[in-house]
Every structure is written in C-alpha cells, then in structure tokens.
Amino acid sequence: MGLFQDKSDKTEKATPKRLSDARNKGQVAKSAELGMAMLFLLGLILVEAGGGSLIEALKEGLRQGFSLHVEPEITRTWAVETLRTAILRVAPGILIMMAILVATALVTGFAQVGIKFTIEPIRPKLEKLNPIAGLGRMFQLRSVMQTGLAFLKFVVLFGILWFNIQGDLPVLLTLADMPFAESAPIVAELAIKIFWWIAIVLLLLGILDLIYQKWQHQKDMRMSKQDIKDEAKSTDGDPEIKARIKRAMREVSRRRMMEEVPKADVVITNPTHFAVALKYEKSDMAAPSVVAKGADEVAFKIRELAKENKVPIMEDPPLARALFSSVRLGDEIPRRFYEAVAAVLARVLRMKQEAR
Structure with missing residues (x-):
C-alpha cells in the first residue's frame, strides 16, 4: 500500500454489516469538539446560577473559622481547621456541579453514537508505530481539517479576547487604583461576558465539526463493488457453491x-x-x-x-x-x-x- 491510498474505486454506500462492524470497533461519527463545547456551556451556566451561593458559603465558612480564633497568633491547626470548615461548606455544591457535568458528558456522547462500550480504539496496534503510515495520516483530510479547526478556534478566541478587552480598556486601566471590592465585580462581569462569547463560538464550531465528522465517516465507510461481493460471500457463502448445493438438494428431492x-x-x-x-x-x-x-x-x-x-x-x-x-x-x-x-x-x- 502506498503512502496515499487511492479510494477512487470506493463509490458504493456502506452496507449495514460494514457499519455494524465499524461500530463494534469504535469507528463512529463523533465530535469531541461538540462535547467540550457542551461541557463549557453548562459549566458557565452552573457558575452563573450557583457561583454566588458557593462564594457566600465559602465566606460563611471563613467567617466561622475566624470567629473561633481566640489565640493572638495564627497557628497551623487553626488554619487547617478554618480551611476544612470552608471546604465543607462548598463541597456539596461543587459535587452537584461535577455530577451534572459528568452526566452531561455521558449524555452528549450517547446522543451522538448511542450506548456502545468497546476497548478496540485504545487497543495497541503496531501499525500506529509505523512512521510511514503516520506520515500518511498527517496528510489525510481528517487530520488537515482537525488542524484547521484548531487554528480557527485559536483565531476566533483570540479575536473575542481582543475585542472585549479593547472595548473595556479604559475601565481596565483604572482597576489598579480601585479597592478590591470595587474592581472584583468589574473583572468578573468582563470575564463572564468573554466566557459567554467563547461558549457560543465553541458550540457553533462543535456543531460544524459534528456535521463534518458524519460526512467524513460516511465517506470512510464507502465500499467498492468488489468489497460488497466479498462481504456477500463471507456472509451468505459463495453464490456458486450455494447454487450447486441447491441443485443437489433439488436432485435429491x-x-x-x-x-x-x-x-x-x-x-x-x-x-x-x-x-x-x-x-x-x-x-x-x-x-x-x-x-x-x-x-x-x-x-x-x-x-x-x-x-x-x-x-x-x-x-x-x-x-x-x-x-x-x-x-x-x-x-x-x-x-x-x-x-x-x-x-x-x-x-x-x-x-x-x-x-x-
């Protein structure tokens, strides 16, 4: 097989058996970009919805720790106890958020490919160590598209940061002279706005990537006419042998x-x-x-x-x-x-x- 494989003869749609075999090997159309975008978007929603409560719980835990401090000097025991109290205050909320994010990751994956567990994609394969084959994969359309998507993502995200920082640059330049209590809300508001723009862009790129992955998967699964004939032989048996068997059965009958x-x-x-x-x-x-x-x-x-x-x-x-x-x-x-x-x-x- 050459460095660049000629697939011009693979003009036929994949048969159900080929699609099923590919699925059993973990070869499915799935967008990791869309999964990451969904997690980022949901994480942002959770932070906006419950972030204030978590901060208040953290403050309450710290206040409780400071209220118990009666010694003139700060000791290690007191610091550890105060930190433990604060963490216990916010732990339930953080665990709930993590559970929601994990559930979202699973649902997003299942929604794209269904429920299918296989270790085939992570099984060690000697051909992956072949430098010539690796060089060939570098020039495949899928690799080129992934590189292009990563570059596009970088450019768009950099543009979002630049656009938002430029718009609020006069305000940002005055933050150094403000008390922390006044500057923190301004920084938080700007960060949330930037994160929302990032979430929207990531979601759009994820949808585009999913569309491309489905198209590429269908293309990769195409078969030649000879492939279909060979599959029919392996599944149903050689037509000539089947015909001879039928003739023999008719003769016996x-x-x-x-x-x-x-x-x-x-x-x-x-x-x-x-x-x-x-x-x-x-x-x-x-x-x-x-x-x-x-x-x-x-x-x-x-x-x-x-x-x-x-x-x-x-x-x-x-x-x-x-x-x-x-x-x-x-x-x-x-x-x-x-x-x-x-x-x-x-x-x-x-x-x-x-x-x-």
Missing part, C-alpha cells in the same frame, strides 16, 4: 419424488407438458394427495416411470394444469377438485375391472 410414482394410483397429464401423480388411501387420507408432479422433462420421466410400473395415465389437460399450479407436492387436493379427480379415479377403477 426429485429422486425421492420419482420413488413415489410407482406407488401412485393415477398420473394425470396435459398430455406432454404437465404430469401429476395422485395417490389415495381411504384409511389414511381425507382426499387424494399429490405424490409427484413436473413439467416438460420431469413430466416425461413421470410418464415413463408410470408406464414401467403400470400406473394408469389419464389425459385431462385442464385438470393437469390446475393441479400442477395449485397443489403443492405432498398436499391433499383442495375441495374444488374433488369432483374432477373422483371422475378420473372412477375411470381408472372401471379400466381395472374391465382388464380383469
């Missing part, structure tokens, strides 16, 4: 059928194109059954066997055609044929009586 002709009570013919052998045993059958039937060459063999075994042959073209097309081998004749077949059997019985 035909031999068994021919063995029943000598046991028949009558053979009804077209007279040359169709032949239907009937057998009737009052003790075992509710109606005569078809023990053999055939057209053209098979009909000829049935007639020959009937002659050799002295089975009566009766010409009745309409009845022969109707029985051949309407009654399956081994089945009893339907009620609508009772009268016609009874007349034929009666003629056969009269012929036998006259022969005596």
Whole structure:
C-alpha cells in the first residue's frame, strides 16, 4: 500500500454489516469538539446560577473559622481547621456541579453514537508505530481539517479576547487604583461576558465539526463493488457453491419424488407438458394427495416411470394444469377438485375391472 491510498474505486454506500462492524470497533461519527463545547456551556451556566451561593458559603465558612480564633497568633491547626470548615461548606455544591457535568458528558456522547462500550480504539496496534503510515495520516483530510479547526478556534478566541478587552480598556486601566471590592465585580462581569462569547463560538464550531465528522465517516465507510461481493460471500457463502448445493438438494428431492410414482394410483397429464401423480388411501387420507408432479422433462420421466410400473395415465389437460399450479407436492387436493379427480379415479377403477 502506498503512502496515499487511492479510494477512487470506493463509490458504493456502506452496507449495514460494514457499519455494524465499524461500530463494534469504535469507528463512529463523533465530535469531541461538540462535547467540550457542551461541557463549557453548562459549566458557565452552573457558575452563573450557583457561583454566588458557593462564594457566600465559602465566606460563611471563613467567617466561622475566624470567629473561633481566640489565640493572638495564627497557628497551623487553626488554619487547617478554618480551611476544612470552608471546604465543607462548598463541597456539596461543587459535587452537584461535577455530577451534572459528568452526566452531561455521558449524555452528549450517547446522543451522538448511542450506548456502545468497546476497548478496540485504545487497543495497541503496531501499525500506529509505523512512521510511514503516520506520515500518511498527517496528510489525510481528517487530520488537515482537525488542524484547521484548531487554528480557527485559536483565531476566533483570540479575536473575542481582543475585542472585549479593547472595548473595556479604559475601565481596565483604572482597576489598579480601585479597592478590591470595587474592581472584583468589574473583572468578573468582563470575564463572564468573554466566557459567554467563547461558549457560543465553541458550540457553533462543535456543531460544524459534528456535521463534518458524519460526512467524513460516511465517506470512510464507502465500499467498492468488489468489497460488497466479498462481504456477500463471507456472509451468505459463495453464490456458486450455494447454487450447486441447491441443485443437489433439488436432485435429491426429485429422486425421492420419482420413488413415489410407482406407488401412485393415477398420473394425470396435459398430455406432454404437465404430469401429476395422485395417490389415495381411504384409511389414511381425507382426499387424494399429490405424490409427484413436473413439467416438460420431469413430466416425461413421470410418464415413463408410470408406464414401467403400470400406473394408469389419464389425459385431462385442464385438470393437469390446475393441479400442477395449485397443489403443492405432498398436499391433499383442495375441495374444488374433488369432483374432477373422483371422475378420473372412477375411470381408472372401471379400466381395472374391465382388464380383469
């Protein structure tokens, strides 16, 4: 295989089996960019919604620690206890946020590819260590697109930072002269505004990346006509072998059928194109059954066997055609044929009586 693989012959859509096999190997259309964007967006929402409460809880924990400090000097024990109290205050809120983020990551992944666990993508593969193959992957469209997306993301994010900082630059230059209590809200407001712009851009890029990943996956899964033929052989077996097996089975079935002709009570013919052998045993059958039937060459063999075994042959073209097309081998004749077949059997019985 060359450095650049020619896929011009892969013009056919992937079969369900190929898609299923690829899915089992972890080869699915999935956008990591969209997952990261969703996490960033939800994290921003959670911070805006619950960040104030967490800060207040942290302040309360610190105030509680300071209120318990009665010694003139700050000791290590007091510092550790104060920090522990503050952390315990905010821990429930942080754990809830983390749980929501983890759930979001799982839901985002499942929404893109469904529930499928496989270790195939992380299984060590020797071809990944091949420098020539690695060089080839560098020039694949997927790698080029990923590099381009990363560069576009960098440019857009840098533009967002520059645009927002430039707009608020006069205010930012005065922050150094402000008390912390006054400057902190200004910085926080600017940061939130920048983060919202970043979240929107990341979400849009993630959606575009997902669209591209789906398109690229469908392209990668394309098959050549030979691939489809090979898959059909591996799944259903070689068509030539299957045809030979079918012919052999038909031959066995035909031999068994021919063995029943000598046991028949009558053979009804077209007279040359169709032949239907009937057998009737009052003790075992509710109606005569078809023990053999055939057209053209098979009909000829049935007639020959009937002659050799002295089975009566009766010409009745309409009845022969109707029985051949309407009654399956081994089945009893339907009620609508009772009268016609009874007349034929009666003629056969009269012929036998006259022969005596």
